[in-house]
Amino acid sequence: xxxxxxxxxxxxxxxxxxxxxxxxxxxxxxxxxxxxxxxxxxxxxxxxxxxxxxxxxxxxxxxxxxxxxxxxxxxxxxxxxxxxxxxxxxxxxxxxxxxxxxxxxxxxxxxxxxxxxxxxxxxxxxxxxxxxxxxxxxxxxxxxxxxxxxxxxxxxxxxxxxxxxxxxxxxxxxxxxxxxxxxxxxxxxxxxxxxxxxxxxxxxxxxxxxxxxxxxxxxxxxxxxxxxxxxxxxxxxxxxxxxxxxxxxxxxxxxxxxxxxxxxxxxxxx
Amino acid sequence: xxxxxxxxxxxxxxxxxxxxxxxxxxxxxxxxxxxxxxxxxxxxxxxxxxxxxxxxxxxxxxxxxxxxxxxxxxxxxxxxxxxxxxxxxxxxxxxxxxxxxxxxxxxxxxxxxxxxxxxxxxxxxxxxxxxxxxxxxxxxxxxxxxxxxxxxxxxxxxxxxxxxxxxxxxxxxxxxxxxxxxxxxxxxxxxxxxxxxxxxxxxxxxxxxxxxxxxxxxxxxxxxxxxxxxxxxxxxxxxxxxxxxxxxxxxxxxxxxxxxxxxxxxxxxxxxxxxxxxxxxxxxxxxxxxxxxxxxxxxxxxxxxxxxxxxxxxxxxxxxxxxxxxxxxxxxxxxxxxxxxxxxxxxxxxxxxxxxxxxxxxxxxxxxxxxxxxxxxxxxxxxxxxxxxxxxxxx
Numbered sequence: 001x002x003x004x005x006x007x008x009x010x011x012x013x014x015x016x017x018x019x020x021x022x023x024x025x026x027x028x029x030x031x032x033x034x035x036x037x038x039x040x041x042x043x044x045x046x047x048x049x050x051x052x053x054x055x056x057x058x059x060x061x062x063x064x065x066x067x068x069x070x071x072x073x074x075x076x077x078x079x080x081x082x083x084x085x086x087x088x089x090x091x092x093x094x095x096x097x098x099x100x101x102x103x104x105x106x107x108x109x110x111x112x113x114x115x116x117x118x119x120x121x122x123x124x125x126x127x128x129x130x131x132x133x134x135x136x137x138x139x140x141x142x143x144x145x146x147x148x149x150x151x152x153x154x155x156x157x158x159x160x161x162x163x164x165x166x167x168x169x170x171x172x173x174x175x176x177x178x179x180x181x182x183x184x185x186x187x188x189x190x191x192x193x194x195x196x197x198x199x200x201x202x203x204x205x206x207x208x209x210x211x212x213x214x215x216x217x218x219x220x221x222x223x224x225x226x227x228x229x230x231x232x233x234x235x236x237x238x239x240x241x242x243x244x245x246x247x248x249x250x251x252x253x254x255x256x257x258x259x260x261x262x263x264x265x266x267x268x269x270x
Numbered sequence: 271x272x273x274x275x276x277x278x279x280x281x282x283x284x285x286x287x288x289x290x291x292x293x294x295x296x297x298x299x300x301x302x303x304x305x306x307x308x309x310x311x312x313x314x315x316x317x318x319x320x321x322x323x324x325x326x327x328x329x330x331x332x333x334x335x336x337x338x339x340x341x342x343x344x345x346x347x348x349x350x351x352x353x354x355x356x357x358x359x360x361x362x363x364x365x366x367x368x369x370x371x372x373x374x375x376x377x378x379x380x381x382x383x384x385x386x387x388x389x390x391x392x393x394x395x396x397x398x399x400x401x402x403x404x405x406x407x408x409x410x411x412x413x414x415x416x417x418x419x420x421x422x423x424x425x426x427x428x429x430x431x432x433x434x435x436x437x438x439x440x441x442x443x444x445x446x447x448x449x450x451x452x453x454x455x456x457x458x459x460x461x462x463x464x465x466x467x468x469x470x471x472x473x474x475x476x477x478x479x480x481x482x483x484x485x486x487x488x489x490x491x492x493x494x495x496x497x498x499x500x501x502x503x504x505x506x507x508x509x510x511x512x513x514x515x516x517x518x519x520x521x522x523x524x525x526x527x528x529x530x531x532x533x534x535x536x537x538x539x540x541x542x543x544x545x546x547x548x549x550x551x552x553x554x555x556x557x558x559x560x561x562x563x564x565x566x567x568x569x570x571x572x573x574x575x576x577x578x579x580x581x582x583x584x585x586x587x588x589x590x591x592x593x594x595x596x597x598x599x600x601x602x603x604x605x606x607x608x609x610x611x612x613x614x615x616x617x618x619x620x621x622x623x624x625x626x627x628x629x630x631x632x633x634x635x636x637x638x639x640x641x642x643x644x645x646x647x648x649x650x651x652x653x654x655x656x657x658x659x660x661x662x663x664x665x
Contacts, residue, residue, distance in 0.1 A: 085327070086304050093297060177301025184298070185305075195294035202300075231307070231329040234383030246307035246329045 007036045008218050010208070011048045011057035014041040015153035018242045025239025029229060035221050044149025045117075049073070052209060059222070062209045063151035064090075064119045065268070068260050070209050071253070072269050079210040081219055082226045083251035086178055086244055087205035090255075092125045093180055094198035095165060095191075096172040102197040103129055105171055107138040112161040112173035115145050117268075118152025119259050120205065121161065125174035127262035128200040142170045155179055162190040172197065176205075178244070204255025223250060273324065274331075277308060282328040285311065289319045296320035333382040353410075353467060354403035367392045367464035376466055389462040395575050396516055397457075399567035402467045408560055409474035414553050416485040425492045425546035432543050433493045435610035439538065440547070441497040442604045443554075444486035446531070446665040449507035450561075451479035453523045457516055471564060478557040485550045492546070502601045506663035509593045517572045517579065518586035521646065524565020526587075526656075527665035528558045529642045533635045534664060541612040541627070566646050573647035580648065584656060591659040599662045600632070635664070 008030075012019055023039040030037040040057055042048040045066035052060040053073055059081060062070060071078040094102050094111075106129070114121025122143065130136055144160040152158065161173035162183070177199065183191050208226075210219060229236055231246045240246065263269045276286055290296050299322045300310040307327035314321050344351055344359045357363070360376035370386040391397050399405070428436065454475040461468050490497060510527065513519045535555040542548035572579055599605075605628060610616075613624035636657060643653035 085307065089300065089304060089309070091300060093301065177298065178305050180298060181301040181305040184302070195292075196297040197294065199297045199300070232333060234333055237333060237383050244305070246327060 007038050008059065008222055009057045010037060010039045010059045010061060011051050012039055012041055012061040013045055013048055013150060013153065014043060015147070015150045022239045022243045025236065025242075029236060030222075030225055033225050033228075035218075035225055037222075045069075045151050046149060052211065055211070058210060058214055058218070060209045062207060063153065064203065064205050064207070064256060064259050065117060065123065065151050065263065067207050067209050068256055068263055069269065071256070072260075074211065077212040079212060079214060079219065080251045080253055081208040081210050081223050082248050083204065083207040084243070084245035085247040085249055087207065087251070088249055088255065089202040090120060090205040091177040091202050092120050092128070092174050092200040093177045093196045094125065094172045094174055095162065095180065095194045096197045097165065097168070097193055098195050100171055100197060102172045103132060103134045106134050109171035110140040110142050110169065112142045112144070112164040112170035114143075114157035114161055114175060115148055115150070115152050116143055117148055118157065119203075119262075120176040120179075121152045121158050121174050123262050123266060123268070124200060124203060124259060126266065127258060152176070159183075159188075159190060162188075162194065166190055166193055201258065202255070203258050204251070207251045274306065277306075277324065277326045278331050280326045282326055284326045286324050286326070288322045288324060289316075290322065291319055293320060296322055299324070334379050337379055352403070353406045353470065354401075357403070363394050363398060363465055363467075365394050367394075367462045369462070371462070371464070373463055375463070390460040391457065391516060392462040392464075394465065395572060397461055397465055397468045397568070399468075399471075399564055399571055401567050402471050402564065405560055405564050405567075406467055406470045406474060409471070409478065409557075412556060412560070413477075414481070416481050416488060416550075416553075419553060420485060420488070420549045421545050422488070422492055423546075425489065425544050428493065428543055430495070431610060431616065432614070433495050434497070435607040436543065436547055437490045437493060437495045438497040438603060438607035439611055440486045440490040440550075441499060442503060442601075442607075443534075443538075444483050444490065445499055445503045446507065446527075446663075447479050447482040447486060447554075449510050449665060450523060450528065451476055451483060452511055453513075453519050454479070456511075457519070460516075475561060475564075478561070482554045482557070485554065489547055489550050498603065500601050500603060502597060503604075503663055506594055506597065506661045507665065509590045509661070510665070512593075513586060513590070515582070515586060517569060518583055520565045520568045521583050522586065522590065523665075524561050525569060525642055525646050526639060526660050528561045528565065529639060530635045530660070530664040531558050532562060533631060533638055537608070537612075537627070537631045541614075541624075543611060543614055562642070566642060570645070570647040580652065583648075584652060587656050587659050590661070594661055594663075597662050600664065 012023065019041060027037055042051060045063055048060050048062070049066050049070045051057050052070055060066065060070065096102055113125065116122045126136060142164055144157040146157045146160065147154045158175040158179045161175055164170045165173040180196065226248045227250065229248055231237060231240050273288055280286060288299065296313060303310045303324050307329045309325045309327065310322055311325045312323040341359060345355050356376065369389050369392040371380060372384040372387050374380045454472045458469065458472045458476060461472065463469065510522055513522055532555060535551045535558060539548045539551040539555065542551060608628050609621065609624045612627050613620040639657040639660060640653045643656055644650065648656065
């Protein structure tokens with residue numbers, strides 16, 4: 001196990017080459033403030049959670065599904081050590097061609113979903129629609145299981161969802177509200193004829209997860225420096241932009257109850 | 271976009287109420303706000319509208335001081351916004367600019383966090399000429415077209431010996447114009463954007479010279495005969511390209527080289543045996559006048575600001591002369607071609623008169639060179655010394 005007295009090892013998933021730029025940008029920030037942080041990249045979240053549990057890394061930069069899985073395997077003792085501003089109050093939206101009524105129009109129709117391991121584009125939309133009384137047995141699901149293991153991070157499956165809805169292959173499709181906002185801001189062609197027709201309750205998304213035995217002082221220093229990182233610092237703006245964060249929040253466990261229930265119900269947790 | 275502008279101007283924590291007519295817009299606002307670093311704190315329906323309250327986040331969107339209040343609009347002359355007038359709204363060129371500052375247009379407020387640049391020429395005295403704005407304006411207004419503005423058909427039908435002579439002179443001119451192209455082109459990438467007029471000037475200079483290469487090459491090609499690219503010419507030009515100091519280059523190229531070319535192009539235009547050659551020389555002459563004007567203006571200003579640089583300038587001329595020590599005069603092939611071209615025939619009387627005209631040209635060049643050096647701010651003795659050392663190749 002790495003020695004936290006020397007180096008705090010953060011594990012992350014390489015869902016895009018920019019992840020390297022992000023962590024190469026973050027490392028000197030911590031180093032200049034006396035905390036030696038290094039990073040290890042994994043190709044998927046299952047391997048990252050294994051690495052956290054086996055002690056190969058001290059912290060895992062997890063998706064919400066990866067966190068719930070780690071938390072379950074740690075018997076509810078995982079530590080949450082920070083999340084992005086964008087991760088609080090995350091929501092899933094359903095998009096449809098204009099004029100389509102959702103969820104009223106879903107029974108008997110097709111709903112497009114992103115990767116089945118994506119909390120925001122597959123697991124949670126099904127959970128919330130069921131809670132709203134939508135008879136899911138009567139809805140045909142069109143799944144785009146691309147980049148499995150990345151939990152929807154690449155955005156590829158969400159783009160396919162939008163294309164499917166725009167083509168008319170599905171009456172509506174589920175994607176993250178932040179993904180929709182980003183694609184709209186970029187003027188993505190796929191969004192042109194579509195509109196948001198439904199919005200889920202909010203939940204938390206990514207968080208830094210640690211084992212309960214992480215050195216308390218290292219954990220405290222990490223969180224202190226993370227929360228101190230400023231978007232107004234010219235050196236940090238670029239890596240923070242790439243990470244999609246403007247402000248780090250302490251994070252806590254309160255925003256994962258729905259996903260935990262959904263994953264249990266859908267058979268993702270043993 | 272409207273909301274982003276309103277929130278940008280607001281203080282962190284400030285709340286803005288947004289009323290939207292479509293439910294779909296209301297549904298996507300929370301996602302937009304979070305991604306932009308803000309937060310939706312309340313959503314409710316009110317009659318036919320949806321009301322969304324957005325709290326501005328703490329981050330600054332642009333890492334810079336707030337924009338200054340608007341100043342007076344720029345002055346237009348008969349509806350034209352001239353380059354010579356843009357310093358009134360933009361402010362004067364700084365004495366020295368931050369060498370690491372990036373691509374910041376005049377009067378724009380630079381955001382922090384840009385990568386560091388390294389401009390070699392970042393002090394005003396290194397590059398400036400007080401009339402550069404006006405010269406840029408003149409350059410823009412005097413552009414021409416080497417394909418269409420020369421009566422190419424008129425070049426046909428010269429006797430062989432005359433076509434050969436013209437082709438040799440044109441080849442020599444084109445060789446020189448390459449050097450006149452590469453010298454300003456090198457500095458183009460070194461000048462700090464705070465002196466944008468100088469960038470515009472150098473770009474126009476490079477563009478002019480590219481067209482001169484084009485027009486003289488075309489005149490050489492059009493008749494079908496070929497000529498030599500002389501090594502002595504290349505030796506002289508190679509020594510010109512080795513100079514690395516902006517002001518010394520301005521002296522060597524603009525004042526001395528292009529200055530001599532004014533007299534040469536005048537001569538070619540006056541003695542050309544065909545209208546195409548005359549037109550090419552006249553059009554190039556018009557541009558060279560501007561280039562010489564910039565050189566005079568820049569060198570004079572540099573000498574006024576720091577008389578000590580005279581030593582450096584003279585040293586540059588001497589260094590180049592020492593590299594060209596073996597050259598005793600303009601290559602005889604060029605002199606003969608100029609003579610044949612001016613004679614128009616092979617009759618001894620006309621040849622002898624043309625030879626005298628070429629000798630007169632060389633004397634006129636020497637006299638004008640001294641005059642231009644005096645105008646550039648050199649003393650009489652230094653001007654003569656520098657003129658005597660100038661390359662026999664003319665450029």
